Amino acid sequence: MITAAMVKELREKTGAGMMDCKKALSECDGDMEKSIDWLREKGIAKAAKKSDRIAAEGLTRSAVEGNTGVVFEVNSETDFVAKNEQFLGLLDTVQTLLVSNKPADVDAALACATAEGTLTDTITNATATIGEKISLRRIAVVEKADDEFFGSYVHMGGKISALVTLKGKADEKVAKDIAMQVASMAPQYVSRDEMPADVVEHERKVQTEIVKNDEKLANKPEKVLAGIIEGKISKNLKDLCLVEQEFFLNPDQKVGQYLKENGVEVVSFVRYAVGEGIEKREDNFAEEVMSQAFGG
Structure with missing residues (x-):
């Protein structure tokens, strides 16, 4: 008897779709190893080979619906996949799920x-069909108050949101x-008030040493x-703080001044750039092409 647990295990091992796993287990009388081979021979078990690959490309997205705003990143192995219709459809699915379910x-x-079951199943199926490792890397679900408002910006089709x-x-x-400012200038905090004390203290130690070693300042009073x-x-530290940055549309003006002129203050922000913080693998492109050409 083929059980749901067996199908789940085979899916996790191969990344193949639920119906394919069920058929494989039926064809192989429930033998897990033979079922894996069966899927491989049929060219269905594509996802398993991808599990150790580095997915550092892909797209981010920012979207707003009512009092809910979401930002998320879905990764792939190559930039080409970001233009794939199924991949873009997956982003639509993720966006809808985040807005409606508001997962933590x-x-x-x-x-x-x-x-297809769960979002994990949908991503696994996309990995198997597209032929690249695909993963949901991070999400942010933001709820605003009725007296607040959102600003959303997606740069270069999703390279930054x-x-x-x-x-x-x-x-x-x-x-x-302001959303464009955040996307382009990558602040880390709204203001100095938000900045952790250890960040400021670290900078103070660095600058104290620099000043101590500057001969031109040797005879200056302590004050x-x-x-x-x-x-x-x-x-x-000013460039780390949104309100202290130069406003990208007018470098002679600080963002804080622009906000004040318009009677607005920033409550919070989220910025995702594709692949930031992921160590990308350096491939030898010539070797990769030869490998594909000769079936290596």
């Missing part, structure tokens, strides 16, 4: 129900401008040196 994290998102939550005089242009150090800290 990636694991919760992967457990959400889809037409940003979602900002703002408060004050609702203005679509301001919202988009003057302290002022110089604080100035250097502010200069080096």
